[in-house]
Every structure is written in C-alpha cells, then in structure tokens.
Amino acid sequence: xxxxxxxxxxxxxxxxxxxxxxxxxxxxxxxxxxxxxxxxxxxxxxxxxxxxxxxxxxxxxxxxxxxxxxxxxxxxxxxxxxxxxxxxxxxxxxxxxxxxxxxxxxxxxxxxxxxxxxxxxxxxxxxxxxxxxxxxxxxxxxxxxxxxxxxxxxxxxxxxxxxxxxxxxxxxxxxxxxxxxxxxxxxxxxxxxxx
Amino acid sequence: xxxxxxxxxxxxxxxxxxxxxxxxxxxxxxxxxxxxxxxxxxxxxxxxxxxxxxxxxxxxxxxxxxxxxxxxxxxxxxxxxxxxxxxxxxxxxxxxxxxxxxxxxxxxxxxxxxxxxxxxxxxxxxxxxxxxxxxxxxxxxxxxxxxxxxxxxxxxxxxxxxxxxxxxxxxxxxxxxxxxxxxxx
Numbered sequence: 611x612x613x614x615x616x617x618x619x620x621x622x623x624x625x626x627x628x629x630x631x632x633x634x635x636x637x638x639x640x641x642x643x644x645x646x647x648x649x650x651x652x653x654x655x656x657x658x659x660x661x662x663x664x665x666x667x668x669x670x671x672x673x674x675x676x677x678x679x680x681x682x683x684x685x686x687x688x689x690x691x692x693x694x695x696x697x698x699x700x701x702x703x704x705x706x707x708x709x710x711x712x713x714x715x716x717x718x719x720x721x722x723x724x725x726x727x728x729x730x731x732x733x734x735x736x737x738x739x740x741x742x743x744x745x746x747x748x749x750x751x752x753x754x755x756x757x758x759x760x761x762x763x764x765x766x767x768x769x770x771x772x773x774x775x776x777x778x779x780x781x782x783x784x785x786x787x788x789x790x791x792x793x794x795x796x797x798x799x800x801x802x803x804x805x
Numbered sequence: 806x807x808x809x810x811x812x813x814x815x816x817x818x819x820x821x822x823x824x825x826x827x828x829x830x831x832x833x834x835x836x837x838x839x840x841x842x843x844x845x846x847x848x849x850x851x852x853x854x855x856x857x858x859x860x861x862x863x864x865x866x867x868x869x870x871x872x873x874x875x876x877x878x879x880x881x882x883x884x885x886x887x888x889x890x891x892x893x894x895x896x897x898x899x900x901x902x903x904x905x906x907x908x909x910x911x912x913x914x915x916x917x918x919x920x921x922x923x924x925x926x927x928x929x930x931x932x933x934x935x936x937x938x939x940x941x942x943x944x945x946x947x948x949x950x951x952x953x954x955x956x957x958x959x960x961x962x963x964x965x966x967x968x969x970x971x972x973x974x975x976x977x978x979x980x981x982x983x984x985x986x987x988x989x990x
Contacts, residue, residue: 634881641877646870659873666880667890693890737858738865759824760859761866766826781826785817788855 613639618682626673637666640683643762644690650745650757651694661697665690680771687762687772691754740802744795752787759784810838815845823852 618639624632644665648658668689676685745753758769766780773780796803810818815838821827822835839846 630881630885633884634877637877637880641872642867642870645872646867649866649870658870659876662872663876663880663883664890667884667888670884671889671891734861734865737861738869741859741862742866761863763863766821766824781821782817784824785820788820788852792851792855 613683615681619678622673622676622682625670633670636682640686641666643683644686647687647690647757647762648694650742650753650761651698653742657697657701661690661694664697665693668693681768684764684768684771687758687764687768688774691772695750740795740799744791744798747794747798748787748790751783752790755780755783756787756791810834812838812842812845815839815842816848819845819849819852823849823856 618636621632621636621639625636641662644662645658648661648665649655652658652661665686669686672689676682745756748756755769755773758764758772759766764772766777766784769780769784770777775783815835818827818831818835819839822832827835839849
C-alpha cells in the first residue's frame, strides 16, 4: 500500500516540531524503497546502508526546505540519487558519462537484433544480476532515468520532478536509455536476442 | 482531421504508449499506425518483452533490499543528535558493527605483535654489537701466533709429535686461534 501524501505531510510537520518518533515513522515508510534504489548504484549491502542512512540524515537536515510541491518520496528520491552518485564518485568509481547528447531523438545505435523476454525458466535473481551488470555500464544519465522508471515505477511527471527536467525530456531520455540498455544487453549477452 | 503518423514519429512514442503515459490525443494515431505497420508493431512487442524483463529484475531487487532491523530508529536518533549526513562516508572497515569491530581488533593485534617482534629483534641486534671504544670481531680471536709458530716449527723439525688432545683443549679454553676440529683431531 502506498503511503498517503497527507500523512507524509503530517509526519514532516511533526518531525520539524521535534518529534523524533514521527521522523522514525517517515524513515520506516520509505526505507525499503530507498534500499532498493541504493542497490541500483552499488552491489554492496553495506554501502547501500551508508547511502540510505545519509539520505535520511540529509533529508532531516533539509526538512524545512521541503516545498510540498512534489511528493515527499519524489523529494527523497532526489536526495538519494545525489547521495548515491556522490558516494560512488568519492569511492573512485566515477559514473559513466554520456558522450552523446542524451536528448538527441535520433539514432538508437540501430541494433539489428531485438530483445526477447526472459526465458520462463530463468531465475529472477539471474535476470536481476544481468540487468544490474548492464545498467552499470550505461552512462549515469541513462541509468538513473531507467532506475526511476523501471525499478521505482515512477510516472513521467515524478521523474521530471526528481531530475528537474521536462516531461518531454523524460520521454526522449527514456527512449534513448532503453535503446542503449537493449544494445548493451545484446552486446554482452547475445543469447537474449530474438531468434 | 487525423494525420497519419510516419514510422520515425511513431517509434519514439511506443515506449510512452506502453508506459501508459500518452494522452488519447497521441495514443489514438499511434494505435492506428501500429495496426498498419509491422515494424513498429515489432518494436512494441519488444517493448513488452523488455517490460517483462525489468519486472522480473525489479521483484528480485526488492526482495534483496530489506533494511536491517532497527534501522529507522537508529537513523532517527542520529538525525536528532545532530548528524547531518553531509560528511565523508566511512569506509566499510571503519563502520560500526560487530564483524567490523572484530576485524579491527584482529588488525590492531596483528600490528601490535609485528611492532613487538621488530622491537625485540632490534634489541637483540644491539645486544650482539661489540661495546667499548675498540673494535674486536671476537675476543677469542686474539691469536697466540708465536706459540703456534713455535709448535709448527718444532713439528717440522720432528722435535714434537702431533699436539695431544689435552694441549688442544687447553687452547680451546684460552683466547686465541682455534684449529679446525677436523684438522687437528
């Protein structure tokens, strides 16, 4: 069940008034999603915990600046992604940067082969492992938009809010990101191409 | 009036259509195009295959993303204690946790043991160095050369026989040159 935005606002107000338990409830509401999000940026559960912990600590510090124009989760997502990217940079694992214009609508590297769906007998863990291996090799700008859509299942408007871009840009960036994902997946694992 | 979409216009819309993000104004023309265009229909089918792919990956990732027990309470406590999270994140070794503490203890113990061994070996080395102002390789190496020469000369002249064990043992007990045992005995 999705947490109610109204309850989020109440918990934010109570936290700002000094109620530690209300802030703990906010953390409890979103901690699982934040851990899942962080795991898209690091394989290590220990590092993921660091990222999530710092995300919530930063969120508390900046709680007064939460504008209520977007949902609390969207706002939290923005902090989490910035924290995760800072983290991997600080640990010497610079995120891959896009060398081409990520918003250029043309050209999807024109893979000649199409992606087949996962085989019925493939383990979900294996699919997740392969997916993360491919995501790791994508430029950060593509990885983040894919994570927000495919893993967090955010609507385009919320992705736009998190990334501070327009819906049109989300649409084109996602289109390019998915094409890049397919190309990279087929390049690394040609067996997943359609026969 | 409804304009027919061309493939290059339709293709970028397919993903948004599958995501349910196209308003009817754009979805209608796209649907009509898909009915008549086999290639774009193929792209839509691939989009559905990709969606199934990500759905499986998503489920698995969520299953693995359980927060540790007590995480929320711990974070809330830290937040209210003034931890801002704006700091250099500690390395995994420097973090808290029982396993990390044990590892740190073992590492410190190893470092301490290594330091003791080095100090001990230095101390032993210093003890073995000659002391005083003059340098002697070995006090026992002061050779009674004259005595030895005389012995050898007498031996050459046949005045004496091979030194007896008692004599050699006497030399062993005195400072001076010691004959190699395999030569003399």
